[in-house]
Amino acid sequence: MTVARTAPRPSRTGAAHLLYPLIEQFLGGRLPLRLRAWDGSAAGPEDAPVVVLRSRRALRRLLWQPDELGLAQAYITGEIDFEGDLADGLRTIWSAVRERGLRPPKLTVADRARAARTALSLGAVGPRLPAPAAQARLTGSPHSKSRARAAISHHYDLSNDFYALLLDETMAYSCGYWTSDAPDYTSADSQRDKLELICRKLELRPGARLLDIGCGWGSLTLYAAQEYRARVTAVTLSREQAAYVRARVAERGLEELVEVRHRDYRDITGGDYDAVSSVEMGEHVGDADYPAFTATLHRMLRPGGRVLVQQMSRGTTAPGGGAFIESYIAPDMHMRPLGDTVGLLESSGLEVRAVEAMREHYPRTVRAWHRTLEDRWDEFVALVGEQTARVWRLYMVGSALAFEEHRMGVDQILAVRPKDTGASGMPGTLRDWYARAGDR
Incomplete structure (x- = not known):
């Protein structure tokens, strides 16, 4: 007699599963994105464009600079990447932001503390990472x-x-x-x-x-x-x-x-x-x-x-x-x-x-x-x-x-x-x- 074995349930403790709710909170709503982390975990709709966090450094960079420039720096360094066509991924994101009227909420002290605890548990806390060498470094008065x-x-x-x-x-x-x-x-x-x-x-x-x-x-x-x-x-x-x-x-x-x-x-x-x-x-x-x-x-x-x-x-x-x-x-x-x-x-x-x-x-x-x-x-x-x-x-x-x-x-x-x-x-x-x- 053969005993039927059920497939093991996927773990919900990987980096992607811990980060996905935080991303939704920080962005002010659900985005049609799938997140894949450095540990192989994935979260989000399976038919959505995939954003890949290739290392903990991506998370550390975004903790220090959670904005457009931080995301751009993480992409330039290869800490963040897209699977498939980059244009399709960005188009999907911007369309969702526009159509759903997503606006980042004002974060409370408790929200920030929760994010810090998650980052600490993932080993992503550390000093600020340097900007990529390709970034302009100008001095003097603008347009002099x-x-x-x-x-x-x-x-x-x-x-x-x-x-x-x-x-x-x-x-x-x-x-x-x-x-x-x-x-x-x-x-x-x-x-x-x-x-x-x-x-x-x-x-x-x-x-x-x-x-x-x-x-x-x-x-x-x-x-x-x-x-x-x-x-x-x-x-x-x-x-x-x-x-x-x-x-x-x-x-x-x-x-x-x-x-x-x-x-x-x-x-x-x-x-x-x-x-x-x-x-x-x-x-x-x-x-x-x-x-x-x-x-x-x-x-x-x-x-x-x-x-x-x-x-x-x-x-x-x-x-x-x-x-x-x-x-x-x-x-x-x-x-x-x-x-x-x-x-x-x-x-x-x-x-x-x-x-x-x-x-x-x-x-x-x-x-x-x-x-x-x-x-x-x-x-x-x-x-x-x-x-x-x-x-x-x-x-x-x-x-x-x-x-x-x-x-x-x-x-x-x-x-x-x-x-x-x-x-x-x-x-x-x-x-x-x-x-x-x-x-x-």
Whole structure:
């Protein structure tokens, strides 16, 4: 006679089972997540995205810093990870927070004591862990010239090799303009269509003088000089970018048309330009300094000249870049609501003539970069190290979702400096802007 044996009941004393109720309490409600801990225990819905605590260090880090930055640090160091697609996991979390209206409650002394006892029982209590090496460490007054130089260097001087690996052949590190869904239409095509659109909006022609503030790796500078024979002054605070653009100018024989200046926009002299461009550079201008920035745009233009600002925006309740982005990607970044930017441009004496929202274009742009990152992961790790590669994975996944879910936007704002008579020189209709580059 065989005695039937019942399967042993799973233990409810593992780390995941002890932590899961605390997580729900600290977050203000139930999240559709499954938690797997370093001891192999798991808790939460079996069909939910899985968050993995790989070591007690993750818990210790979050005890010291229980916020967005603490979570980001734990992910960067590999102490916390996601099983499966990171974007799906973050989308699920943010959707639940939004739909259920989750808000962290005000914790009592008893709540904190309970959390401390749980951490102590799991061996997770200890001194504060150091921040990952990839975190920016700036000194000085925000947006002073020396600090601005350091902030730009942190982001853009990571190395030209890194960005050459990440971006397409245009080296455009800004939102593309996707004009086709055809399978053979690439990220590089979207960037060239964006550059063509900007040149048309600025009405560039042979000999026109263009000031490209925050020129990046020269995508617009080179396109305007090569395709429109415009005379371009390219300005960047990044030493790496300046060297790269100078090399490309020489390679293409454009020395008579392009001058590259490695300097702060506040040190630009001269003026009387036919056009000024600022493509996703204004986000690096501090809130207090933005009126001076728009005054510079106005001062650099001749009467009747045009300025195009392509810039990211945030809602009125979250105008900055967020703790993670400001600590690891773009220190001192400030994004304001679109309406505020338009108002500041107008206050400088410019007349805003057109605003084109491009929010839906950014997820496609960022996901193209993210695919490259994942496809060539080992190369990125060899180049910049695993922690920095994880920083960029989190940045790209989070950014794409922020634009997708309307937590961030991006717009092209076209303005003119009217003549004393009030004449703008603008065409009666705008239809010529939107023809494809190949139709020109």
